Amino acid sequence: MISKFCSELQWVFDYLDVNGDGKISPAELQGCVTRVGGGTVSVDEAEETVKSCDLNGDGLLDFEDFQKLMETSGEEEKNDTLKEAFAMYEMEGTGCITPTSLKRMLSRLGDSKSVEDCKAMIQKFDLNGDGVLSFEEFRIMMH
Known part of the structure; x- marks a missing residue:
């Protein structure tokens, strides 16, 4: 199960890495959100997202950084749901x-x-x- 998740995550990472350099730039992230999600992300939002998960400080997301981003976004969603449930009780x-x-x-x-x-x-x-x-x-x- 974990290896399947990692291979799917690698596929998504490779898709986002438009120039194939093994790193996702804020511009690549911004462009993908527009293409795939139909929404928009500002340059500042894309840069802030990359910065928040950039472990080595190079301003780009490598695969390890990308994994962190995916784990973090899932946790935030879970915490929001838990906060709503907690408020009910x-x-x-x-x-x-x-x-x-x-x-x-x-x-x-x-x-x-x-x-x-x-x-x-x-x-x-x-x-x-x-x-x-x-x-x-x-x-x-x-x-």
Whole structure:
């Protein structure tokens, strides 16, 4: 599975590397977004994207840099989804999921639990023992 992913990623990298020099420039990245996605990316956005993942500082993405970019963009998307889910359970404005807020959300989803049941559920993933789930604890629980 991993080798298939790497070979698919290599194919995408090779496609983006228009001049075949083994590196993706901001201009190549910008041009590909326009061609493939139909959207637009400014020169500044393309340069910032390359800069954020450029491990050796040459202003270009080699394959290792490109892998980092792909992993990072996937993680950001996952974190955004997790933040939305966390917000649904965190209804008391405390910045964490409490037994009461968990009970309330589960009831809305048709799964009636007691506050004690919710305390037990939270306790399994409550890494610092404060009786509630922070976003980081929630994120770990969801992975």
